[in-house]
Each structure stands twice: as C-alpha cells, then as structure tokens.
Amino acid sequence: MPDGGCRVTMLDEPVRKVAVVGGGIVGWSAAVALKRRVPGLSVTIVPVAPPDNALADRMPQTLPSAIGFHDDVGLREEDAVLRTGGGWRLGTLFEDWVQGQPAYVHAYGSYGQPFGTASFHHHWTRAAQAGSAAPYDSHSPAAMLARAGRMLPPDPEPGSPFADIQAGLVLDIGRYRAMLEAFARHLGVGVREGAVAEVQLRGGDGFIERVALADGGSVEAELFVDASGPGGVVRGAIEAAWEDWRPWLPCDRLTHASAAATAPTTLDHVMALPAGWRWQSSLPGATLHGLCYASDFLSDEDASRLLAEASGVEALPVIGFHQGTRPEPWARNCVAIGDAAVVIEPLEWTNLHLAHSAIDRIVSAMPGRACHPLEIADYNRQAVAEGTRVRDFVLCHYATARRPEPFWQPHAALPESLARTLRLFAERGRLPFFEEETFARDSWLAILLGQGLIPRRIDPLIGTTPPQQSDAAMAGYRAAITRALLQFPTAAQHHAAQHARITR
Template sequence: MSLTRLLVVGGGITGWSTAAAIKRRVPKLAVTILPLAPPPDALADRIATTLPSVLGFHADLGIGLDDAVVRTGSLYRLGTRFEGWVEGALDYVHAYARHGEGIGGAAFQHLWARAALSGDAPPFDSLSPAAAMARAGRFVLPGGDGPLADYGFGLTLDIPRYTAMLMAFARHVGVEGHLGQLAGVEHDAQGGIAGLVLDDGTRLAADLYCDCTGPNARLHGTLGVGREDWKRWLPGDRLVLEAAPIADPLPMERVVATENGWRWIGPTQQGALYSAAHGTVPGEPIPIAAGASLEPWRHNVVAIGDAAVAIEPLEWSNLHLAHSAIDRLITMLPAGAPHPLEAAEYNRQALAEARRVRDFVLLHYATARRDTPFWHDVAGADLPDSLAHTLRLFRERGRLPFYEEETFDRDSWLAVLFGQAVLPRRIDPLADSVPPAEAMRAIAQRHAAIAQAVQPLPTLAAFRAAQSRHLHERA
C-alpha cells in the first residue's frame, strides 16, 4: 500500500495550515480538507498571539512578511510584559533575544547573577534589545550591526484575514476542499479509520487522517487513546476571550496576575484565565482541560494542535505546537501504510515537546509569590520531575539543563527566572575569572547601547504604516 490520499478534518488556522503545508511540501500527495469550524476551546485557532517560530513555518511554505503580515493586517510582537507575579518585585518583559555576551569563559547569566546578588545589576530585561523596544512601543526588523542586529519576534494575527490567506494559499498549491458536517466515523479491522460519513450521506476515505478538530478530537478521540492530565499542575480551567483592538498598539502583551489566575491585554485581544474553584470573572467562560494525548499518532490518524495538546495560552504556545506537529509529520510521513516504529518515534518527540512547554508555563506559577488561596494551591503542588530538576539545578548554581524538543531557549528561561526574582545560591566558578568591575562595565555598556539604539526608532504603528505604503508603491 502506498500513501496517496490524506484527509485533513477541521478548518481554522490549524486545519488550513496542515493542508497547505503538507500539499506544498509533498505535492504528489492528494490532500483534501473538510473545513469544520473550530470550536471555542480550540485555542490554536482562537488566540491571536504567536511565537517567533511562526515565521519559520511561513518560510517553509514560501510565505513572506508582505503576505503574512502586511496583507493580513497582522502586527509584530516582541514579547510579553508580566506584572504582579511576585508581590513587591518589578514587572518584567519576556522577549525573544539574547541578553548579553559572555566574557572569557564565563556565561553572561552568571556575571549578571553575581551583580544582582550584590545589588548592582540593572533589570535583566533592560539588557534585551527586544524587551527595551517593547517597553518603548517601538519596532524595526532586526539587521545591521550593534544591539539591534539579531532578535526574535512573533506576530499578533488578524485571525479572519490570516485564515483567508491560508485558505487561498492552500487552494493555490492544490488542496481540494469538501464542504459538509461530520456525522460518523467508520473503523477498520485494525482499529484505525476506514472512512468518514457526512451529514448528507457522503463518504470520505483516505490513507492518513489529520485530526484538527480541537480538544474533542472527533476522529482521534474515537480510538481509545490515553491522555496525560495536567490539572494538578495547571488548575486554571476557564478562559474568557474577547476582541479589544487598540488604536496605538504596543509590540507586546501585558499579562497581569490576579486573585485566581491572570488576565491579559493585547493589541487585538484581551481575556482572563482563572480557576473556577477559586472564583469567577465576568464574561462567557471557555472550559480548558490541560493535558496531552499519549499517542497523538495512532493507527492512520494524527492529532494536530488542540486535538493533541490542550494548554492555557500563557506564553502563547498553542499555534506553535500545531505547527511543530505539522513539521514533524511531514518529516516522518510514511511511504506506505503507517509503520508502528514511525508512529512511536513521532509520539515520543511530540510528548517530550508538550511536556517541556507545560514545564515552561508551570515555571511562572512555581516561582510566583502571591498571597491568595489559588496561588497557595499552585505553589503547594508537587512539580513534574523535569521541572523540579531544572529549578534545583538553577537555584543551586544558575545552570540550566538541556532537554530535547525544547520550545523556549535558554534566554527565555532566564528571562522568567530572573524576572521573577529567582537567583542562584552560588555563582558558577567560571565567573571568578572575570573581575566584578570588568563585568559591570560590560553590563553598563550594553545597557547604554540598547537605550541609545532604541530611542530614535519608530512606533509599531508608524513602522507598519511605512511598510504598508512601501508595499502599495511596489504594487
């Protein structure tokens, strides 16, 4: 048996991204999509905020910034500002950029931590060019020399226009669409799916199915696959989401800790995540059940996005996990019938990635210090072994372990740890090779260089307006 037909079930960003990417990169494969409307709890389709990895996904498809940003009305974003997560501490920005260069054999994080322990260090995020731009409301694309040469940025999507762009692109590369509603799932003798029945009696069949239907996993959920429940670590189980367009947006979101969770304000959306057991907030709640499928690839069905991993949008990883699953599937597409070894390796990588994203989200709660029942309950929960190990290692000597399938890099972990006032008990001995005065001069020089580089930059709105004018002049 050869793999010739693939059916994507589910519309929205996840479904159309899956269909477009697979057809673009495997053009001989017949790809059909049944674009069911995403449900309210399909956060990869509902949350407008994305990580920098979205740009790599676009690049693989051949979609540039003009199409993905300017023509769709999307905005650039540099990070997230966290407020009130540690009572009495300053707010901080988690941005996607390096915070400094090592000196000699000493890593920058150890030099900064030594200065912080002595009370001489500026805020860690002030040493990130992306964080400084975000606070100032300014933006340019990275390039040139100096502190603005290299940093990451994500996007804030205009979801309807972005989805329309993906639909047009998918059709352009040859994806076939089939309208209808799913009425039933037929199984074969091996336990996989033999075909789908639509509400008008039509039957659709394929060699491989991609389930992009959200947390209910309307295909994958019929296969009896086990699920890892994360509620004991991430008890926030309700999300309120609403549009909130801002006339003069900042290139970042604000995430503010509250009595029973957190709320955020972004350029196009705002909302709140909370634990229903600890209170309510105004608005129509969307239930969330944090967890991950133990086998997102089972038989001839692959769960993509929220069908495989459900997690709150803190740190905006929902669409990233969907894109990562799509990339992983394309890399491991079988030549014929799906082989158990391919599925097992896919599942190992997918679960490792999901767990590490869970750890990074949980890091914010585990290191927060607030005095309400919700925060006490979160702080009192036993941590997953992987996160407990990370925190023990860091708190002892400021080191971070390496894990396979890591979504957030070392500087992201450091931004949250240092931002939430977590400092190591001891400094790495390599830092002793750099005199404190020399290290402080380097820190001060970087701080000044970033401030000087950011000051003349345009606002985000001005940059986007200039970019749009340039596009129209070329048209």
C-alpha cells in the first residue's frame, strides 16, 4: 500500500522533461515557448526536417496572432520580423469567388462603427436591400489601408478608427526557422540530432517511454510533443484515428513559387479558379505565388503550367495533402501539434495559428506526469472545437461561392455547425456563439457580406434609426477613413522606417 501511494504521488508531480520531435518552425516554436514559459522545464528537441506537405511549417502567411505569440515568448519585432526578412499584411483581397460580385477584402479589424440600437452591419444590410450600400469593406479602416498600399504606424492614435487594426505577417520561412533555432539554443533547449527509428511504448499503460533514433541513441521524456508533420510519427505510434474533411474540402494539392519583388503591399490577393484558387503575397525581397487545387479537377502538370504563367517563374514541385484532424490530438503522454494534429488548406492562413494555439494550450494545461484523462479530454475538446470552427470558416468561402464549374458545386451536405451558422445569418443577419472561435464576428461578416449573402429580413432593432440617418452616418465614416489614409506610410516607407530604426 505505501508503494502504491508513493507511485501516485510520483505520477502527480509536475512534468519536468519534455521532448519535441520536429525541426520546422512549429517544433522550434514549441521548444521556445515551453522553455520560456514553464519554469524549471527541461526541453529537448529532435529537429527532424518537416516534410514538404507540413503546411504549418511551410506557409509564410500568418494571422495577427503570430505577433501575440512573439510577445508571449519575449521575441522582439526586430528579431522576429525585420532581421528575418519578414513583412506585414493587413488582409486578403478575394476575387471571382462569386461571379458578378466585386472583389472584397477580409481585413483584421473592425468594420464600421456601432450607432443607434443595432450593430453596424444591420444598418449596412438595410442599405444593401435598398440598393444604396457602398461596398462593405469600404467601412473597414484596415481594408482601405491595405487597398491603398499603406501600413499602420507602430502607435496609432488611441480611440481612432485605426486603433484596433491588427497586422499579420509574411515570413521568410528559412530565416525565421533559423532565428527560432538560435533563440531556443540561447534559452537552453537541448538539441538531439537524429532520425526517428522507433517509438517505444511502456508496458501496462501504453505511455511513450522513449523515442529511439537511427544512430542507436534515444530520447526519454515525461511528455512528448509531436511536431513532425502530417505523418505524426510519434503520436501515430499510440493510434492513428483521423477525421477526413475531404467530402467538404476537396483541395488536395498545392504548388508555389517565388518571383522577383514587386512594389510592396500589405494586401494578399486570392483569386478563384475553375478547380481551386491562386494566391499572391509580398515579401520585402520577393513576390510569393501559389496555387491550391483539387486533383480530381486539375492535373498536376496543368497546375504547374498555370502557376508558371501567372508568376513568370517555374513552379516548385507539387505538394499533396489530406485535409482533416485527429479526433484526439493528445493521447496518454503525447500531444500532436501543427499538421500532426490538423491539416487544412491555407486559404485563410490558419496553419501556423492553429499550431501556436496548441502550444499555448499545452502550456496552460500542463498536466502532472500521470496525464490525467480528464485533463487530456478537456484539451482535446478545446483543440478539436477550434480546428472544426476554422474548418467551417474556410468552408464558408466555398459554401457561399457562386461559380458554374463542377469543382464549385456542393459535394456533400454541410457540417451542421456551419449549416446552422448560415441559416441563422441568412434569416436575420445574426451569428451563433462558439466558445473556440479563431475569427471574430467582423471576419465572418466580411466573408458573408463580401460574397453577397444578404440576410432576408432586417433586424427589428434597426427600426429606431431612420434609413437616411444610417446612410449619412455610413457616408461620414467612409469619408473620415478616406481623409485619414494619406497620413499613413506606404508599405515601402513603413518597412524602410522600421529597418532604419534597427540600424541606427
């Protein structure tokens, strides 16, 4: 009996040794965050190179949450963005997703200002039903900045319409990964080079005991973080259950290319094509191009040719991927992150965000050595809910698109979570609440209204404000944004000023 009690006490002790498997930006991010944010933790990384289809390790565009991750681990803008050749992005221009509908911007910040007794988008909806509405994104300071090729200064005036704008990033993946590695080593993260040969499970409880390496050595830990990519070589040793999202999201290929730099911009461009979509982003030293498509509707050869024609350079080899998620990213003493946990096309650049969110959740939910099933279950509930809602947001673009090609026709009934969202919005412009929501209500509204989904009925709260008063307020807000734009630097001026700041 005393021995049993002693064992329970030992297993309930805090985790002190963590091993991270994966040498892409996801693995190094995990190693940095765990070492930086959990006092006394010993962190060892096995930096196996991620495969080409590890999208969280390969996609250079990020959501604004990447800057929050940098703040959490103590990385300065100078090191995380400027010295690694990165740039800023304020949003994405979507073109040709609805034939006959003008292009629109999904930007990171508020759309309109509330007035009267109803939310701003209800006023706009009433004007749209009357045929008098200006483009919805013309009421977004971030969208208008991005369309004008301008960038927010580091310290916008508090209380101004521009104060709540958040910027995402475009990364130079190679230099950014090298920066994370150098920072991890500086923090004291142990590095054990070598390929994974075998994952050895402990008898009795099935916990991972050690990861055996090809050189005959091994890495032992109390908790393993699998950042190895879609194969999930460590987490997959426990079980390999996978929820397939291909019935809803048929894209399973992408190719990309890097061309000479053009005029810097803070606005990505995403163009719908007959069998997928093409993107273009700006780095200080390059213009990034890519094509995401479904192999059932477009051959790899034709995809590479299309991208080469659009970019002016030869496309890189085609990457195949399989969209879906692990129903339980955390099992026993191993948690999968990045593409080892969830794979989704990079339409809204959520890949690295989901990895960062998983890392943050691990830090917050750090269990005792026993990895109690209740703690693991709550982690899995949150992680799966977040990934599922991101899937719904990406799928929303397709569900509300209107194009004639076979690729764009529904291939399966929508998941009920998204179907309910669309039904509620289409009826009266309202959106349901979800606990684990990556994208704010303004982002959902930008997509739904940008793609021309106008609610059938006006919210009754709008009745207290006469239409002419709503129209005047909206016109005044648009005019204020337009007047203010010229005071902000262009993307090139902003980047030059930031570089000058670090080279003084």
